[in-house]
Amino acid sequence: MVSSHFMSLLLKIGVPxxxxxxxxxxxxxxxxxxxxxxxxxFRDSAKGFRRGTVVFENGExxxxxxxxxxxxxxxxxxxxxxxxxxxxxxxxxxxxxxRVVKVEDRVLALTRGGFVCPFTTERIEDFVNFEFFKDYxxxxxxxxxxxxxxxxxxxxxxxxxxxxxxxLFDIQEKGTGKSLPVEERYKLxxxxxxxxxERFGLFDRSRLDELYDLIERLGREKREGIVMKSPDxxxxxKYVTPYANINDIKIGSHIFFDLPHGxxxxxxxxxxFYLAEKHVKGEEFDEYxxxxxxxxxxxxxxxxxxxxxxxxVEETFTVRVKNISTAHRMVTHFERLGVNIHIEDIEDLKNxxxxxxxxxxxxxxxxxxxELWNGLAFVD
Amino acid sequence: MVSSHFMSLLLKIGVPxxxxxxxxxxxxxxxxxxxxxxxxxFRDSAKGFRRGTVVFENGExxxxxxxxxxxxxxxxxxxxxxxxxxxxxxxxxxxxxxRVVKVEDRVLALTRGGFVCPFTTERIEDFVNFEFFKDYxxxxxxxxxxxxxxxxxxxxxxxxxxxxxxxLFDIQEKGTGKSLPVEERYKLxxxxxxxxxERFGLFDRSRLDELYDLIERLGREKREGIVMKSPDxxxxxKYVTPYANINDIKIGSHIFFDLPHGxxxxxxxxxxFYLAEKHVKGEEFDEYxxxxxxxxxxxxxxxxxxxxxxxxVEETFTVRVKNISTAHRMVTHFERLGVNIHIEDIEDLKNxxxxxxxxxxxxxxxxxxxELWNGLAFVD
Numbered sequence: 083m084v085s086s087h088f089m090s091l092l093l094k095i096g097v098p099x100x101x102x103x104x105x106x107x108x109x110x111x112x113x114x115x116x117x118x119x120x121x122x123x124f125r126d127s128a129k130g131f132r133r134g135t136v137v138f139e140n141g142e143x144x145x146x147x148x149x150x151x152x153x154x155x156x157x158x159x160x161x162x163x164x165x166x167x168x169x170x171x172x173x174x175x176x177x178x179x180x181r182v183v184k185v186e187d188r189v190l191a192l193t194r195g196g197f198v199c200p201f202t203t204e205r206i207e208d209f210v211n212f213e214f215f216k217d218y219x220x221x222x223x224x225x226x227x228x229x230x231x232x233x234x235x236x237x238x239x240x241x242x243x244x245x246x247x248x249x250l251f252d253i254q255e256k257g258t259g260k261s262l263p264v265e266e267r268y269k270l271x272x273x274x275x276x277x278x279x280e281r282f283g284l285f286d287r288s289r290l291d292e293l294y295d296l297i298e299r300l301g302r303e304k305r306e307g308i309v310m311k312s313p314d315x316x317x318x319x320k321y322v323t324p325y326a327n328i329n330d331i332k333i334g335s336h337i338f339f340d341l342p343h344g345x346x347x348x349x350x351x352x353x354x355f356y357l358a359e360k361h362v363k364g365e366e367f368d369e370y371x372x373x374x375x376x377x378x379x380x381x382x383x384x385x386x387x388x389x390x391x392x393x394x395v396e397e398t399f400t401v402r403v404k405n406i407s408t409a410h411r412m413v414t415h416f417e418r419l420g421v422n423i424h425i426e427d428i429e430d431l432k433n434x435x436x437x438x439x440x441x442x443x444x445x446x447x448x449x450x451x452x453e454l455w456n457g458l459a460f461v462d
Numbered sequence: 463m464v465s466s467h468f469m470s471l472l473l474k475i476g477v478p479x480x481x482x483x484x485x486x487x488x489x490x491x492x493x494x495x496x497x498x499x500x501x502x503x504f505r506d507s508a509k510g511f512r513r514g515t516v517v518f519e520n521g522e523x524x525x526x527x528x529x530x531x532x533x534x535x536x537x538x539x540x541x542x543x544x545x546x547x548x549x550x551x552x553x554x555x556x557x558x559x560x561r562v563v564k565v566e567d568r569v570l571a572l573t574r575g576g577f578v579c580p581f582t583t584e585r586i587e588d589f590v591n592f593e594f595f596k597d598y599x600x601x602x603x604x605x606x607x608x609x610x611x612x613x614x615x616x617x618x619x620x621x622x623x624x625x626x627x628x629x630l631f632d633i634q635e636k637g638t639g640k641s642l643p644v645e646e647r648y649k650l651x652x653x654x655x656x657x658x659x660e661r662f663g664l665f666d667r668s669r670l671d672e673l674y675d676l677i678e679r680l681g682r683e684k685r686e687g688i689v690m691k692s693p694d695x696x697x698x699x700k701y702v703t704p705y706a707n708i709n710d711i712k713i714g715s716h717i718f719f720d721l722p723h724g725x726x727x728x729x730x731x732x733x734x735f736y737l738a739e740k741h742v743k744g745e746e747f748d749e750y751x752x753x754x755x756x757x758x759x760x761x762x763x764x765x766x767x768x769x770x771x772x773x774x775v776e777e778t779f780t781v782r783v784k785n786i787s788t789a790h791r792m793v794t795h796f797e798r799l800g801v802n803i804h805i806e807d808i809e810d811l812k813n814x815x816x817x818x819x820x821x822x823x824x825x826x827x828x829x830x831x832x833e834l835w836n837g838l839a840f841v842d
Contacts, residue, residue, distance in 0.1 A: 151839035158837030319839045338731070343723035346730075348842060351718070354759055355834060358766035371755030372748065379734055379751050386738035454735060457538030459531035459699045462728060 084113045088122050091141055095257075101128045116198035119188060123196030132259070134196040138185045144222055145259030147179055147194055147252075150309060150320045154355040156297065160310065161287050163319045169310045170264045171293070173280040174320055175249045176306040177228025178235055182206055182248075183256065184215035191227075193234075197418075200411035201233050201401055209248035214274040221262075223276065224252035231400045233412055233440070236333050240304045245402050249279040251309065261315035282308070294360070301325035324370065327353045332377035336385055337395055339447035350374065389451040395444040398426065402435045409438040416442075464493045468502050471521055475637075481508045496578035499568060503576030512639070514576040518565045524602055525639030527559055527574055527632075530689060530700045534735040536677065540667050540690065543699045549690045550644045551673070553660040554700055555629045556619055556686040557608025562586055562628075563636065564595035571607075573614075577798075580791035581613050581781055589628035594654040601642075603656065604632035611780045613792055613820070616713050620684045625782050629659040631689065641695035662688070674740070681705040704750065707733045712757035716765055717775055719827035730754065769831040775824040778806065782815045789818040796822075 084092075084106050092102055092111070105111045110126035124135040124146060134146030153159025160169075180202050181192045189212055191202035210223060229238040229246035238246070250271050253262045262270070271278045285293055293308075300307065300323050307322030327349040334341050356362075357370060385395050403409055409425060416423040427439035454460075464472075464486050472482055472491070485491045490506035504515040504526060514526030533539025540549075560582050561572045569592055571582035590603060609618040609626030618626070630651050633642045642650070651658045665673055673688075680687065680703050687702030707729040714721050736742075737750060765775050783789055789805060796803040807819035834840075 149841045151841055153837055153839050155835050155837050158835065159839060160837070162837035163839050338734075343727045344842075347723045347726065350726075350758055351762075354718075354762045354766060357759060358763045358770065358835075367759070368752065368756065371759050372752040373755070374758065375751030375753070375755035376748065378730055378754065379737060379747075382731075382734045383738045386734060390738065454534050455538065455738075457533055457535050457540070457542035459533050459539060459543050461529045461531055462724075 084111055084122055087139070088113055088120075088137070091139070092122065092137060095137065095141055095143055097128050097131060114197070116190070116200070116203070117188075119185065119190070119198070121198070125196070134192075134194050136192055136196045136198075140186065142185060143257050144181055144183050144192060145254070145257075146196065147181060147224055148259070150318050153319050153321055154352050155359050156293065156321050157287075157290055157359065159319060159321065160290065160293070163317050164287065164310070164312060166287060167312065168284050168286040169312050169317070171282040171285050171296070172251060172309050172311065173249075173282070173300070173305065174307040174309045174322065175226040175228045175251075175279050176235065176237070176239055176326065177226040177232065177246075177249070180206075180225060180227050180248075181254075182210055182223040182225070184212075184219055189215060197415065199233075200408050200415055201403065202227055204404060204408045205246070205402075206248065210276055211274045214270070214276065218270075220256050222254045222256055223250055224254060225250040226279065231402055231437075233399065233401050236397060236399065237329070239306070248277055250276050251279045252315070263315060264311055264313050279309075284313075285310070297321070297323055304329070322352060324353050324356045327356075328370075328373050328377045331374065332381060335378050336381035337397070337444050337447050338382045338385065339450040340395070340444045346378070385447070386451055386455060389448055390455050395447040395451065397442045397444075398439060399442070400437050400439045402431065402437050404435060406436055406438075409436070409440075412438075412440075464491055464502055467519070468493055468500075468517070471519070472502065472517060475517065475521055475523055477508050477511060494577070496570070496580070496583070497568075499565065499570070499578070501578070505576070514572075514574050516572055516576045516578075520566065522565060522636050524561055524563050524572060524636060525634070526576065527561060527604055528639070530698050533699050533701055534732050535739050536673065536701050537667075537670055537739065539699060539701065540670065540673070543697050544667065544690070544692060546667060547692065548664050548666040549692050549697070551662040551665050551676070552631060552689050552691065553629075553662070553680070553685065554687040554689045554702065555606040555608045555631075555659050556615065556617070556706065557606040557612065557626075557629070558614040560586075560605060560607050560628075561634075562590055562603040562605070564592075564599055569595060577795065579613075580788050580795055581783065582607055584784060584788045585626070585782075586628065590656055591654045594650070594656065598650075600636050602634045602636055603630055604634060605630040606659065611782055611817075613779065613781050616777060616779065617709070619686070628657055630656050631659045632695070643695060644691055644693050659689075664693075665690070677701070677703055684709070702732060704733050704736045707736075708750075708753050708757045711754065712761060715758050716761035717777070717824050717827050718762045718765065719830040720775070720824045726758070765827070766831055766835060769828055770835050775827040775831065777822045777824075778819060779822070780817050780819045782811065782817050784815060786816055786818075789816070789820075792818075792820075 093099060105126060105128055111122050111124055113122050120139050122137045124131055124133055127133045132146030135143060137143045179194045183190055189206060190198050191206045193199045226249045227246055229242035231245050232238060253267045254260060282296060304325055306326040309320045311318045331346055331349050334345055413423060422443045422445055423440050425438060426441045429437040431437055473479060485506060485508055491502050491504055493502050500519050502517045504511055504513055507513045512526030515523060517523045559574045563570055569586060570578050571586045573579045606629045607626055609622035611625050612618060633647045634640060662676060684705055686706040689700045691698045711726055711729050714725055793803060802823045802825055803820050805818060806821045809817040811817055
């Protein structure tokens with residue numbers, strides 16, 4: 083349900099009336115609250131207002147973060163997307179997307195789906211200099227939260243050794259979602275000391291060999307990949323390393339039945355295109371094949387044994403918070419996402435932080451494995 | 463469209479009137495013709511009449527072949543399906559399912575989907591003694607056509623060295639689809655010299671070790687698996703070898719984009735359950751992982767290179783026919799199935815047979831690879 087106050091607000095900022103009524107009717111927009119701050123989040127998109135868009139009571143809108151297009155053949159992708167023009171290359175960090183925004187006097191961190199994330203909102207001051215918002219209240223900092231202690235992602239990049247960190251990769255305007263040009267973003271980030279994703283500089287299609295070398299290096303360093311951006315941010319494309327494709331499969335196979343088939347098939351496909359583009363052969367090819375096979379099978383077989391022995395498919399993760407109440411708010415947040423989670427342990431780190439250990443149970447995956455293990459005969 | 467003659471026939475043999483009208487309206491039943499023989503085939507099921515059911519003008523119905531249930535955990539599957547009762551074990555042959563039936567004075571071979579198959583119908587007299595139908599006009603011979611020269615399947619079992627063969631695995635009554643008890647089938651097949659799938663004898667859950675040994679041996683011999691059947695044919699379950707799961711993936715990865723994700727994921731899942739059940743570890747585990755990875759990647763990468771070099775994703779196969787017209791009928795048959803196929807070569811084997819070489823092109827898979835190879839940037 084969306085209140086009449088928000089309905090007229092949404093009309094005023096330009097959501098078409100017919101679309102608005104449809105959205106409201108089927109739950110495509112939802113009114114929500116975080117510590118007294120009321121907002122509407124878009125679960126579906128409406129002309130100009132992407133999924134994940136958030137509108138606050140003062141009429142300010144933070145547009146949903148756009149999906150970055152992917153290329154699976156690097157050389158032809160670069161040529162097709164950027165033609166002969168130059169593009170910046172930045173690291174694609176493996177974490178979760180947040181939009182950091184100041185609304186009235188509060189700095190909030192929004193998830194991709196348009197929730198105010200209690201955890202990220204509490205922690206964001208550790209990473210972002212709020213002076214920025216005093217000078218630029220109309221800008222949104224978009225970045226990746228990544229590290230081994232994350233509420234949404236099992237692993238982080240290898241260079242975040244503990245806790246979690248923020249890596250800026252985009253600055254957008256409130257209301258329009260328009261991105262600042264790359265160089266302006268770099269300058270502002272440096273000026274305010276906002277941590278950024280690693281920047282590899284300006285490339286063009288004549289420097290493809292260096293781009294290939296970069297991908298090889300990132301793969302060796304167990305990093306996820308790159309995002310390529312025209313200086314004006316109008317053309318953006320991502321490409322991931324073969325390492326990341328295999329590693330994602332390895333992580334996912336633990337909860338095999340909880341993920342859509344496309345999760346695995348898309349990554350196998352990207353790996354195949356990498357092997358084809360780089361003409362990988364012989365022993366090197368076989369090494370990739372073996373790594374892929376192990377990634378698919380090892381954790382999956384472990385999950386089967388776990389369930390066969392009476393256990394459940396589950397994942398454990400930790401986060402560091404300043405207030406235990408934040409951990410409880412996260413449990414509530416997960417419950418609303420339909421995720422089955424509970425707090426396992428609370429540890430005082432004696433430095434102003436608590437380490438909270440959560441356990442997430444996957445009841446559907448558990449049930450499916452249990453049935454199959456128990457000898458279910460089924461038509462497929 | 464189904465003629466009024468057939469509509470009243472279908473009513474008479476018991477298709478419920480309301481269901482019949484719905485089926486006819488949405489194309490769930492289709493009237494068809496083969497060399498002057500008219501029939502209706504069921505593309506959907508209707509109470510008691512399974513998908514693939516065929517009804518002829520004389521009112522005789524051949525019921526669609528039922529889907530055999532699968533178990534992925536052999537020990538528990540056997541215990542759950544058969545309890546303490548004995549069951550026959552037969553080879554699961556890797557080919558295509560046909561139902562052979564005499565209607566008026568013609569012996570016809572029906573595909574699983576309910577088409578009269580021109581190829582199989584021409585060739586079935588090479589394998590089945592038609593005397594059987596003189597004595598048992600009311601029975602349907604269900605079996606697998608398998609071999610390296612097959613119109614529907616890329617590979618055959620290793621022991622069929624050339625051409626194709628028929629392997630009986632069920633005898634059912636016209637009209638009811640009721641199966642003869644296993645022993646009666648064995649006796650009739652021997653009496654009339656009808657070739658059967660290999661029979662491994664009567665087992666029960668106390669002989670599980672032998673069943674495991676059998677699966678190991680079949681896998682080593684590159685065979686597909688087993689079907690277990692209670693003597694009265696009321697309980698049936700299948701189990702496939704790890705070899706077959708990996709080999710199917712190997713064959714399928716050539717046409718990766720033309721197959722549903724479930725084709726690959728189901729087989730990976732079955733392999734994982736095998737590894738879990740048999741506690742496969744260490745080097746043996748790694749060998750399976752490597753074989754799986756290679757099966758997924760090798761032919762897929764080859765297809766990408768083929769398309770990158772201007773070619774198409776395609777498969778070539780041969781069949782042996784007595785009349786060239788049968789080959790042309792097969793092309794028409796494939797066209798109706800929406801399959802893009804043409805005759806590449808016709809060779810006179812000088813023994814009363816022609817060897818026909820077909821080429822099947824996969825335009826969708828080709829187009830998808832071409833787009834991705836050409837650097838398409840896409841949202842996934």
